[in-house]
Amino acid sequence: MTSPIPTRTQVAIVGAGPSGLLLGQLLHKAGIDAVILERQSGEYVLGRIRAGIIEQTTAELLDEAGVGARMHREGLPHDGFDLASDGGRLRIDLARLTGGKRVMVYGQTEITHDLMDARAAAGLPTVYEARDVTPLDYDGEHPRVRYTTQDGLVHELQCDVIAGCDGFHGACRASLAPERITTYEKVYPFGWLGLLADVPPVAHELIYANHERGFALASMRSMTRSRYYVQVSADERVEDWSDQRFWDELAQRLGPETAAHLVTGPSIEKSIVPLRSFVAEPMRFGRMFLAGDAAHIVPPTGAKGLNLAASDVGYLARALVEFFKERSTLGIDHYSQRCLRRIWKAERFSWWFTSLMHRFPETGAFGRRMQQAELDYLTHSVAAQTALAENYVGLPFED
Template identity: 45%
Template sequence: MRTQVGIIGAGPAGLLLSHLLHLQGIESVVLEARPREYVQGRVRAGILEQGTVDTLREAGVGKRLDAESIFQAGLNIRFGERTHRIDLVDLVGRGVTVYGQQEVVKDLIARRLDDGGDVRFGVADVRIENLGTPRISFVENGAGETLDCDFVIGADGFHGISRGQVPGLVHYEHTYPYAWLGILVEAPPSDPEVIYCRHERGFALHSMRSERVTRLYLQVDPDEDVANWPEDRIWSELHLRFTDVDGFELTEGRIFDKSITPMRSFVAAPMQHGRLFLAGDAAHIVPPTGAKGMNLAVADVRLLSRALGGFYYGNREDLLAAYTEKALKRVWRATHFSWWMTTTLHKAPSGAAIEQQLALSQLAFIASSRSQATALAENYTGLPYESGWSYR
């Protein structure tokens, strides 16, 4: 087979890039190891920056997002059993949108298939055989296949094969000494906005997926077993950590999903080699506290979409050559913000009194200083893009 761009991975990065290229008249084939049902059912991030929402709308895949998402004009930070609202719209003129990553993936898959896009699920033994004249080999329905292309995009996640093809790769990594126990609950949200809570027993987060589904998290040890957390223990701990002086009431409901998520910061550089380019989790991972994972993937493919458009329609290679430099500027900013949010809101395992007081002092500063709250709002809602996603 022959195409212009071979994309490994049918997550948000790979699917969105395929669609953005299609809108510019550039062909692609997407190869995904997992079945379609699995890809569409993975519960991941749920908060979209304004730039991500704008990108999806501009690309024509925002209809269901606009109908079902929840716009958030602010967020709440709770510490010392007092809640402090950060008015995002007032501070920076934009907010964030609650819409699950799996919903974005469903929308993108449906649109690619409706447009006649070539997205292949359940392929096996995917290998990049040549980066000089790129070729990808894989097995589909038991038969060996090869895909010749001009470029290969590795959007196959942290555990994918693409990153290992970049020689001289430098890894920057930090593993956090805590994890999140996350649950999905059949219950309306207890507050219309997200609540980030620092408590002496550990961090807790109140979020939502819809008007009928609440997403809740608890800080736990990284080696914790989810089997140790029956429903009564989960609810008891959530009620304790969300306690505030205004009598906040947490709405309970049926828990239909429960998992533990480890937390790490990871950046790989460079994000390219020859005609191979990495995007999304294949190149960087952030802890979920700052809600940056999928948003960074969208930022990566915006750059790649425009750079590939420049190659095919402007005979330009400079945009592709600058990909790593431009992408990492945003990646490092988001990595720092996510690290800062995580360490400030979580209880350190050491229990050191000085760490507790330093974190509380920083939170109090944000709650009382407009400039500090503005800095948080700028990062949380997403920094503006330098250019559009299309070269044409």
């Protein structure tokens, strides 16, 4: 690193994923200094294949941060999606049901790239490959973060606030004594086998399929790159799934009418994502604040993971602006409560949508009939469709 490593900042952000980068950019726009510490290399961070459905509130936050131009230029706005089951298709018209709201298809990798570029252009400090990150003294007014650089030297970063944006396995939550935090978790007995390929998507909007063989999702990253998923048991191995086996299974679950339009090709990436619901509370510990996956995980069915992280960051950025610019602690005092109200609603929606669309072997024939009844109710109830649409596009921020 050619520039000197900072030893003092206002906000030490641990984690250079989209939540940490977005927080850094919002604080920069507000004139607040922040240093980002990241355990991995920048190339590794950009190589993560993650979410691609952006809520309107997240898009607005990216605009506020000044990094939304490419998203609006290259992203795909979607006004609805399809639910498929037992040979039938139901379109959930998001725009009509929510008064014009929509979602945007724009990959998390692209958001990360945009935020990295903005940070580099502004000359803002990010320390990559920071090992053994340890947050210290955050119960007092002078917290610090100790870490080791890639050349083996130990450094300390003095700060006023620590933002733990370092993910589920990060150092910030792990630094807490167990009695200070309560966790809630549900681990699902299956995962998603995902395949990314440079082929046109099978449809212009997403298709969520409930099939007797298991769930499937037809998604996309662009009009030339598709992302598909099939539900698999928790003990499946990627090595056992050739590309052909995946395409054959996907075609069965999407049904013959949709499969007739399916374009197949070699996979760019293939992986299995386990499904879990997880919440840690509270999210504030003195001068340290958790955000994103450090505090919560949702199953990907409802496309809430990245969007929840963004809403945490939105609350935290506003709270820190109040703290540093207005000398008010009101925002940071209520940060955890505000975030958790939104988090638990998103957890509920993701749990419900996962329960509706996946096969749960332990529920047997009764569980299957309950799913069919729920889907039939959705098909014939505008109120039920509206509730689904309102949650899918993202609930509004609350004070």
